[in-house]
Amino acid sequence: MVQRHPKAVLAYSSVSQLGMLASLVGMGLSSPSLWPALLVPVALFAGHHGMTKGALFLGVGISEHPPRLPAWLVWLLLALPALSLSGALASGLIAKGAMKEALYAGGHTSLVTFLSLAAVGSTVLMARTLWRQWRERGEDSTSWRSPMSLSWLFAVLVAAAVPFWLPLGEGVAWPPMKELPGLLWPVALGWFWLA
Numbered sequence: 001m002v003q004r005h006p007k008a009v010l011a012y013s014s015v016s017q018l019g020m021l022a023s024l025v026g027m028g029l030s031s032p033s034l035w036p037a038l039l040v041p042v043a044l045f046a047g048h049h050g051m052t053k054g055a056l057f058l059g060v061g062i063s064e065h066p067p068r069l070p071a072w073l074v075w076l077l078l079a080l081p082a083l084s085l086s087g088a089l090a091s092g093l094i095a096k097g098a099m100k101e102a103l104y105a106g107g108h109t110s111l112v113t114f115l116s117l118a119a120v121g122s123t124v125l126m127a128r129t130l131w132r133q134w135r136e137r138g139e140d141s142t143s144w145r146s147p148m149s150l151s152w153l154f155a156v157l158v159a160a161a162v163p164f165w166l167p168l169g170e171g172v173a174w175p176p177m178k179e180l181p182g183l184l185w186p187v188a189l190g191w192f193w194l195a
Contacts, residue, residue, distance in 0.1 A: 003132075004132060005132065005136075006060045006129045007057060009125055009128050009129045009132060010053065010056055010125075010129055012125060013085070013125040014049075017085070017122065019118070020118055021045055023111060023114070023115070024045065025042060027103070028042070031108075033106075034102065037106065038099075038102045040098060040102075041095060041099040041101075041102050044094065044095045044163060045098075045099060047166045048084070048092055048095045048159070048163075051158055051159035051162050052081045052084050055155035055158075056081050056082060056085065058151060059077075059078045059152060059156075060133060061152070062074065062148070062152050063133035063134070063136065063137050065138050065142045065148070066140050066141065066142065067142045067146065068142065068144055078130065079130060080156055080160060081155075081159050082126035082129060082130055084159065086122050086126050086187045086190065087123075087186065087187060088123075088187040090159070090162075091159060093183060094163045094174060095163075097174070098173075099115065100115075100182070100183065101175075116185070117186070119190070120186045122186075124190045127190065127191065
């Protein structure tokens with residue numbers, strides 16, 4: 001939280017996210033019967049993290065040299081991967097739902113609680129990243145057709161669509177509506193804590 005540069009905050013967030021991934025792999029190693037249920041969520045989480053974090057790192061350059069697009073659109077597109085990494089949207093929400101479902105089925109509710117609390121921290125780190133980007137933002141200086149802008153736009157779209165292009169078979173689905181409060185409370189708590 002004390003880091004000033006957005007990329008440093010993102011790096012600390014990666015340590016946290018990879019800790020979550022390691023805990024899932026560890027659970028699979030300690031309970032081999034759980035692997036069939038955990039394999040898809042682990043692969044989805046890894047793909048989601050890699051693509052979303054790539055979009056976030058490219059987004060730092062975008063906030064420093066914004067394309068000539070409406071500012072609200074640029075900041076909305078910067079916020080989408082941050083919200084997804086927090087587990088509130090797109091591939092993040094699907095990955096979180098799949099992880100929780102597999103862990104609940106295996107009777108590992110304490111790990112679900114731990115991962116939910118870690119998601120609060122991820123939300124705070126993503127908010128800190130966006131705040132630092134806002135504070136260090138540049139003036140519209142880049143064409144939206146520049147390689148940097150197009151790469152970032154592509155990364156944002158690909159990151160949001162991870163569950164649809166990653167070959168995971170039938171094991172990926174949107175969480176049921178009744179489960180959304182259980183998936184979204186860590187994000188809400190993270191924002192509440194910041195307020």
